[in-house]
Amino acid sequence: MSEAVGHVVIVGAGHAGGTAAALLRQYGYPGPITLLGEEPIPPYQRPPLSKAWLKGEANAEDLALKPLEFYADHDIDFRANTTAERLERAAKKVVLSDGSELTYDSLILATGARAIALPIAGADLDGVLFLRTAADAETLKARVGPGKRLAVVGGGYIGLEVAASGRALGAEVVVLEREPRLLARVACEALSDFFKGYHEVKGVAFELGCSVTAFEGEGGKIAGVRLADGRVIPCDAVVVGVGAQPNDEIARDAGLECARGVVVDLEGRTSDPAVFAIGDVAHRPLPLYDRMFRLESVPNALEQAKQAASAIAGRPAPAGEVPWFWSDQYDLKLQIAGLPFDADRILLRGDPASAKFAVFHLKGDQVQAVEAVNAPPEFMMGKQLIGRRQPVNVDKLADPAVSMKEVAA
Numbered sequence: 001m002s003e004a005v006g007h008v009v010i011v012g013a014g015h016a017g018g019t020a021a022a023l024l025r026q027y028g029y030p031g032p033i034t035l036l037g038e039e040p041i042p043p044y045q046r047p048p049l050s051k052a053w054l055k056g057e058a059n060a061e062d063l064a065l066k067p068l069e070f071y072a073d074h075d076i077d078f079r080a081n082t083t084a085e086r087l088e089r090a091a092k093k094v095v096l097s098d099g100s101e102l103t104y105d106s107l108i109l110a111t112g113a114r115a116i117a118l119p120i121a122g123a124d125l126d127g128v129l130f131l132r133t134a135a136d137a138e139t140l141k142a143r144v145g146p147g148k149r150l151a152v153v154g155g156g157y158i159g160l161e162v163a164a165s166g167r168a169l170g171a172e173v174v175v176l177e178r179e180p181r182l183l184a185r186v187a188c189e190a191l192s193d194f195f196k197g198y199h200e201v202k203g204v205a206f207e208l209g210c211s212v213t214a215f216e217g218e219g220g221k222i223a224g225v226r227l228a229d230g231r232v233i234p235c236d237a238v239v240v241g242v243g244a245q246p247n248d249e250i251a252r253d254a255g256l257e258c259a260r261g262v263v264v265d266l267e268g269r270t271s272d273p274a275v276f277a278i279g280d281v282a283h284r285p286l287p288l289y290d291r292m293f294r295l296e297s298v299p300n301a302l303e304q305a306k307q308a309a310s311a312i313a314g315r316p317a318p319a320g321e322v323p324w325f326w327s328d329q330y331d332l333k334l335q336i337a338g339l340p341f342d343a344d345r346i347l348l349r350g351d352p353a354s355a356k357f358a359v360f361h362l363k364g365d366q367v368q369a370v371e372a373v374n375a376p377p378e379f380m381m382g383k384q385l386i387g388r389r390q391p392v393n394v395d396k397l398a399d400p401a402v403s404m405k406e407v408a409a
Contacts, residue, residue: 006105016279016301017110018043023309050161113244122215127222146170154241268308278304337383338369
C-alpha cells in the first residue's frame with residue numbers, strides 16, 4: 001500500500017502537522033505515527049487568534065482541529081510540550097529536547113514560522129507582544145480593553161486584524177507602518193487605500209512611513225514606542241507584526257537544502273527522500289507560476305499535508321490547487337486567490353465605496369490573482385479562471401452587470 005510502512009514522525013503540531021497525522025490514518029496508513037508539538041495543547045486553528053480568540057468568542061477547545069481523544073483513538077502518539085533539537089539523517093533519528101531519541105522511517109517537518117522580532121532597545125519589555133500562538137493571544141487579550149492604548153507595529157494583515165479586534169474590545173489603537181501605505185508587500189494600492197479608510201472610520205489611527213527606533217518603558221513595562229522623528233507614541237501594549245521567518249534551523253543543521261525555507265518538491269519531499277517539509281516552513285513549487293515560493297496560509301498547509309500524506313501512504317498525488325488566503329476585519333471578508341506574479345495590469349470590478357468589490361491582477365488576458373472584498377462570486381470564479389489558465393474577456397470582467405459565471409464561461 002505505502003512505499004514503506006514504518007514509523008512516521010511529525011515534528012510540529014500546527015495546522016500542517018496535525019492535518020498530516022489525521023490524513024495518514026484517513027488514507028489507511030497502518031504504521032505508528034508520532035506527532036510532536038511544542039505547545040501544551042493539541043493542534044488548533046491559528047487564524048482566529050487575531051479575531052475570535054482575542055475578542056473572547058472562542059477558546060482552545062473551540063479551535064482544536066480534532067478533540068484530544070482523537071489522537072489516542074486513532075493510535076497517534078501525540079506528545080505536547082515536546083521540542084525536536086536535532087535531526088540525524090544517517091541514523092534516521094530525531095533527538096528531542098529531553099535527550100530522548102525517536103527513530104523514523106518517514107519524517108515530516110511541520111515546524112512553521114516565528115514572528116520576526118525588532119532588534120531595538122526595549123524589545124524585552126513586558127507588554128511587547130507577538131501573535132503566533134494561543135498563549136500569545138491570551139496574553140494580549142488580558143491587556144486590551146476600554147481605556148487601554150494598543151500600538152501595532154506593522155500594517156500587514158495580522159496587524160490590521162489585531163487593530164480591528166482591539167477596537168472591538170474598546171481599546172485605542174494606532175498602527176505604525178514603515179512603508180508609505182498599508183499592505184505594501186501583499187496587496188495593491190486600491191486595497192490599501194480601502195482598508196485604511198475603513199479602519200479610520202472605526203477609530204484606528206495610522207502613522208505611515210515611520211520608523212520605530214525603540215520601545216520605552218516604566219518599571220519594566222512598555223509605556224511607549226519611539227519613532228525616528230523623536231516622537232513617542234504612548235501605549236499599554238504593543239503587538240509586533242512585521243513578518244515571520246521559517247523555523248528551518250533543524251533542517252539546515254541536518255544539511256537539507258534550504259532557500260527561504262526548506263526546499264521541497266510537489267510531494268513535499270526534501271532533498272532527503274525520507275524527509276518531508278510542509279506548511280509555513282516549506283519553500284515549494286508553484287506550477288501555475290513556474291517558480292518556487294514559501295506560502296504562509298492554512299490552505300497551503302492543508303494542501304501540502306495532503307501531498308505528503310499521499311506520498312507516504314502510497315496514494316496517487318492530489319490535484320494541484322490555486323493558492324488562496326483570507327482576512328476577516330470588522331464586517332469585511334477579504335478573499336484572495338492566486339499571486340500577482342508577472343501581472344501587467346490591474347482591473348477594478350465594483351465600487352470600493354460600497355465595500356463590495358474585487359481587484360483582478362492580469363497578465364495579458366489571463367487572471368493571475370484576485371482580491372475580493374465581500375465579493376464571493378468574484379473570488380470563486382476568479383479562482384477557477386486562475387486554475388484553468390483560461391483567457392478572459394476583459395470588458396466583461398470590468399462590468400459588474402455581467403455575472404461572474406458568464407465571465408468564466
